[in-house]
Amino acid sequence: MPRFRGSARRTAAVLASAALGLGVCTASGSAAAPAGRSGPAPLVWSATAAGAPPGGNTVTDAGGTRLAGGPPSASARTGERTGIQDLPAETLAAPVGSVGAELDADIPAGARAAADVRTLRADGTWSEWTEIPPDAPATLPEPSATVQARLVLIAPEGAESPRVRGARFAAGPAVAATAARESRAATYRLFATREGLVGGTTANGHVIVPRDHFVALPSRKGLAGKGTGNYTVRVCTENLARCEWAPVWDVGPWNTKDDHWNQPRQTWQDLPLGLPQAQAAYSDGHNGGKDGFGRRVANPAGIDLADGTFWDGLKLTGNAWVQVTYEWTGGGPVGTVTTSGIPLKVRTGPSTATAEAGFAASTAQVRLGCRATGQSVSGTEGTTDAWYLLESGKYVSGAYLRVAAAPPAC
Known part of the structure; x- marks a missing residue:
């Protein structure tokens, strides 16, 4: 301290x-x-x-x-x-x-x-x-x-x-130059569990509501403030068919100082990059099969998903392996979702007529791949025909996105 x-x-x-x-x-x-x-x-x-x-x-x-x-x-x-x-x-x-x-x-x-x-x-x-x-x-x-x-x-x-x-x-x-950040954010395969606990309070003070949209990671290094999304993850099903961009509003599961996406990490430096300690404890008996609080690890969870992210964003029906990208660890243009609280639908193309492929939660800060011209939409940021590619085959309308510096055209 x-x-x-x-x-x-x-x-x-x-x-x-x-x-x-x-x-x-x-x-x-x-x-x-x-x-x-x-x-x-x-x-x-x-x-x-x-x-x-x-x-x-x-x-x-x-x-x-x-x-x-x-x-x-x-x-x-x-x-x-x-x-x-x-x-x-x-x-x-x-x-x-x-x-x-x-x-x-x-x-x-x-x-x-x-x-x-x-x-x-x-x-x-x-x-x-x-x-x-x-x-x-x-x-x-x-x-x-x-x-x-x-x-x-x-x-x-x-x-x-x-x-x-x-x-x-x-x-x-500052006495020495630091290494440049990678342009592409880190992505790792994690076991996801559903947080639930409606009415409970997260580590940043958010009171959990039904069908909520946020995630918990086992370190506060990436904990966003209440009502903000400057630490956002992209969490996708294993086949990448559905994704949600959601802010990090809680700390857990299991550990509270396990920033497994960093090298060096804050604790458990004997473990490889991207491997949560709880997963290593459950699968390989790391630390005698216990977490940092001495509890027997009952599942390999490295991320908790709020109910809306779990059920609606990814359409999961049970705990599952997912692909998690830590958006703040990469570079490139960013945009902030500015809906009135409901998640923004992610589409497979630059039009509301295309299929839904997930959500971008309100306040989430997302990396923008390129700008496409598509259907004109009216929203919190005005009326625009600009759509932004977040990931291959996944677009959001610029009508609900505050963009600081526009990405190149698609």
Whole structure:
């Protein structure tokens, strides 16, 4: 966890300035270098929980942010409550490559609090969230002058919540180039289970409704904020006949720190890329057949699908193997689905007369292959004859898609 101060239950062993290597804050977003230290000084800023917008599964008052009442995260089923509060994005004087944090928080025994950070990419999309580790800065996935942090609060069900009053951050300069992202997003074969749990609350604070459209992955690195879709997966039947583009709104199943689509991954680094730990535990006895919480793994699930995604998007009748693409890991033009909440139908051609081949959920951020001219349609983004190819043989109307930069013509 990041360093803590002002806590009646937990006291930092080292002052924040020493733990983060901070100088003395001088003016907005800058700091003076400490004595005896050479090189660029870190950029420093502070945020108070009271100054941030309301978060998922949290409440904020004069005493800070704490977990709201209610059930634990629906999918992970760990007996824990999770709350997230996004802090305002910061635009710094120069691109940075690392961020350290100090939280002003009270942390009861058994509870946890952390800060995650992400960067804004040149194409207007966000990198994955990276947890700031104990006593050290987090290395950012991509250098950027615009960064955003969020607070994460976790407590066992029935236990007292952490309370976070604010945070102080220090960003270090970008010192080396990072590897370019692949233009094509990563795709892996996973076992999918149906989440259900209508009326429950997801890790980002969304209350699950009947025939809902979202997914859960076993890591919060790709967890989108409530009502947003900047972390979206394309999940398809094994034969690719039907697909749904759905936002990641929950954490699970089984594990909560298993970003199996990354290399290196946050945990279980002995496993190959793309293999969820739960699948390895179920099929090969990894970790004695248990997940990260010591529970016997009863199925190899690496993704949970909300009921609407499961029944309506993919037309599944039981748990099944699916093809999952992590849209944010690739490059290229993007569009955001802007329906009034219902999913957008995906068609086999640029016309409503063609067959339906799945859905793109409201708020989903989708990669655009090319732009085709087809049937004129009126929707939330006006009237247009533009249709966008998402995947071979799968189109959506531009009338319900907010597009930042148009892709080439098909």
